[in-house]
Amino acid sequence: xxxxxxxxVFLIIGVLTLGCGLMVVLSRNLFHSALWLVGSFFxxxxxxxxLESEFLAVAQILIYIGAIATLIVFATMLTRGMMLGRxxxxxxxxxxxxxxxxxxxxxxxLVLLQVNWPTEAIPVPDNTIAMIxxxxxxxxxxxxxxVSVLLLVALVGAIMIARER
Amino acid sequence: MEQILELIKDPAQIGPWFNDLLLSLGLSAGLAxxxxxxxxxxxxxxxxxxxxxxxxxxxxKIAARLQDRVGPNRAGPYGLLQTMxxxxxLLTKEDITPVGADxxxxxxxxxxxxxxxxxxxxxxxxxxxxxxxxxxxxxLYFVAFSGLxxxxxxxxxxxxxxxxxxxxxxxxxxxxxSYEIPLIFTLLAVVLLSGTMNTNDLxxxxxxxxxxxxxxxxxxxxxxxFIIFFVAAxxxxxxxxxxxxEAESEIVAGFNIEYxxxxxxxxxxxxxxxxxxxxxxxxxxxxxxxxxxxxxxVPVLGIFYFxxxxxxxxxxxxxxxxxxxxxxxxxxxxxCWKVLxxxxxxxxxxxxxxxxxxxxxxxxxxxLIGSNIVALLVTLGIIGATLRKRVNRRQTALTAxxxxx
Numbered sequence: 001x002x003x004x005x006x007x008x009v010f011l012i013i014g015v016l017t018l019g020c021g022l023m024v025v026l027s028r029n030l031f032h033s034a035l036w037l038v039g040s041f042f043x044x045x046x047x048x049x050x051l052e053s054e055f056l057a058v059a060q061i062l063i064y065i066g067a068i069a070t071l072i073v074f075a076t077m078l079t080r081g082m083m084l085g086r087x088x089x090x091x092x093x094x095x096x097x098x099x100x101x102x103x104x105x106x107x108x109x110l111v112l113l114q115v116n117w118p119t120e121a122i123p124v125p126d127n128t129i130a131m132i133x134x135x136x137x138x139x140x141x142x143x144x145x146x147v148s149v150l151l152l153v154a155l156v157g158a159i160m161i162a163r164e165r
Numbered sequence: 166m167e168q169i170l171e172l173i174k175d176p177a178q179i180g181p182w183f184n185d186l187l188l189s190l191g192l193s194a195g196l197a198x199x200x201x202x203x204x205x206x207x208x209x210x211x212x213x214x215x216x217x218x219x220x221x222x223x224x225x226k227i228a229a230r231l232q233d234r235v236g237p238n239r240a241g242p243y244g245l246l247q248t249m250x251x252x253x254x255l256l257t258k259e260d261i262t263p264v265g266a267d268x269x270x271x272x273x274x275x276x277x278x279x280x281x282x283x284x285x286x287x288x289x290x291x292x293x294x295x296x297x298x299x300x301x302x303x304x305l306y307f308v309a310f311s312g313l314x315x316x317x318x319x320x321x322x323x324x325x326x327x328x329x330x331x332x333x334x335x336x337x338x339x340x341x342x343s344y345e346i347p348l349i350f351t352l353l354a355v356v357l358l359s360g361t362m363n364t365n366d367l368x369x370x371x372x373x374x375x376x377x378x379x380x381x382x383x384x385x386x387x388x389x390x391f392i393i394f395f396v397a398a399x400x401x402x403x404x405x406x407x408x409x410x411e412a413e414s415e416i417v418a419g420f421n422i423e424y425x426x427x428x429x430x431x432x433x434x435x436x437x438x439x440x441x442x443x444x445x446x447x448x449x450x451x452x453x454x455x456x457x458x459x460x461x462x463v464p465v466l467g468i469f470y471f472x473x474x475x476x477x478x479x480x481x482x483x484x485x486x487x488x489x490x491x492x493x494x495x496x497x498x499x500x501c502w503k504v505l506x507x508x509x510x511x512x513x514x515x516x517x518x519x520x521x522x523x524x525x526x527x528x529x530x531x532x533l534i535g536s537n538i539v540a541l542l543v544t545l546g547i548i549g550a551t552l553r554k555r556v557n558r559r560q561t562a563l564t565a566x567x568x569x570x
Contacts, residue, residue: 032267032269038316055301058305058306059305059309065313069315073339127301
């Protein structure tokens with residue numbers, strides 16, 4: 001089976017995404033980790049774009065990459081490592097987390113092999129964004145509303161904690 | 166000959182025509198569309214960057230005239246070549262990297278800033294159907310990529326190893342994220358009315374006439390939303406009275422203090438292109454974009470109307486910048502969270518309710534205009550009452566202090 005240009009692009013994006021993801025945990029500077037995270041999220045957005053899911057790609061950039069700037073600001077204000085630059089990236093729990101990571105990897109591989117994934121191409125619907133919107137207020141209206149209420153509760157809770165007494 | 170005339174009349178046909186030309190030369194379909202795309206991107210780049218050069222001159226000239234000065238007048242007629250002279254100067258300046266700076270992010274930050282704003286330029290429809298990226302999620306794309314502006318500025322501020330730069334970077338994040346919310350809500354109100362996020366379709370949807378003669382521009386239908394958008398765009402464009410990111414008196418020059426030469430110029434470029442894109446977007450979303458008389462018969466007129474409207478909005482931006490002094494940071498944040506965010510929510514509610522009323526579109530339009538004006542007056546009244554109360558309280562405290570003294 002010859003490799004199509006699309007597969008080449010997919011491979012490049014995949015390698016870039018994984019590489020950036022690896023650098024997030026390996027980088028010894030918190031700020032650099034955050035920047036690698038931006039790269040990784042961009043890769044995921046590009047994958048969505050490759051699947052012709054414009055909405056998911058843009059939402060990925062808006063929500064994840066847009067939030068990283070805020071993340072950096074809070075990390076700078078709350079940690080010392082951010083200002084000083086270099087810090088140790090692992091602590092005494094590295095053994096346990098290694099075991100957990102390997103177990104998770106095994107589980108994911110199991111799922112990948114067990115599930116019967118659909119492999120034939122389905123034509124991309126014309127107006128996906130309108131379909132997503134309709135699904136939100138018809139089929140998935142209860143999860144949608146629950147998530148909205150949850151976010152509201154989190155917002156009010158944060159304000160209550162931060163409020164001056 | 167006839168075909169060329171036809172192309173001039175309707176520039177949106179140039180793309181398909183060029184593609185056909187390449188195909189007839191024997192190129193494969195993929196290669197032909199790639200060449201067309203590359204040429205389109207280059208054209209967009211050249212257009213945006215050259216207009217930025219012109220805008221810098223225009224801004225300085227207009228600000229000078231408004232403030233009773235002369236402005237640039239030495240290089241070329243009316244100082245038109247001033248920006249060119251500045252560019253040459255900036256190119257020859259020494260490129261300084263401060264000690265202890267984080268080199269990679271320090272050098273990457275200006276590039277990220279400029280990339281972000283050029284990406285946004287792709288969704289602006291400059292004429293009938295002439296848009297670089299005809300995305301169904303156009304407005305969301307704009308919101309997503311304008312969020313990256315904070316990232317570039319924060320990177321510059323953090324990596325400069327300078328406390329003023331870092332403070333400037335923090336301010337950028339706080340200001341851009343806060344003012345993005347009313348901006349998004351007003352855009353949402355427009356999307357509710359039009360039922361599309363595609364920028365070209367948005368402009369096309371504003372061709373409808375109310376009662377057959379009033380243009381159905383969303384800025385006319387929802388004046389309150391347009392005003393909120395305009396104010397939020399001033400803040401998003403980092404323009405006075407919201408230019409706290411570069412408040413010279415407080416944080417020296419903000420996140421770009423350590424930058425010199427061409428890297429500094431890139432931030433400057435981002436600032437001007439940002440203003441250009443914001444006014445182009447205001448035109449597209451609220452002022453009918455390329456809509457105008459006879460645009461249906463002669464589509465090329467669309468480019469002309471779009472340019473005129475964008476320039477007018479941009480002039481309003483410059484006017485405000487040259488007139489008002491800078492706000493304090495707490496005033497700015499208070500104004501956003503306590504005035505603009507609730508007000509923009511009101512506009513979304515109004516649009517959502519009225520668009521579902523079982524009456525004709527003309528009646529809906531009248532209801533929208535009326536409710537928007539009422540909401541505007543109520544908001545202004547509340548702001549006025551609050552300020553008056555505050556002044557009165559201060560007056561009472563002052564008199565009490567005088568009496569006791």
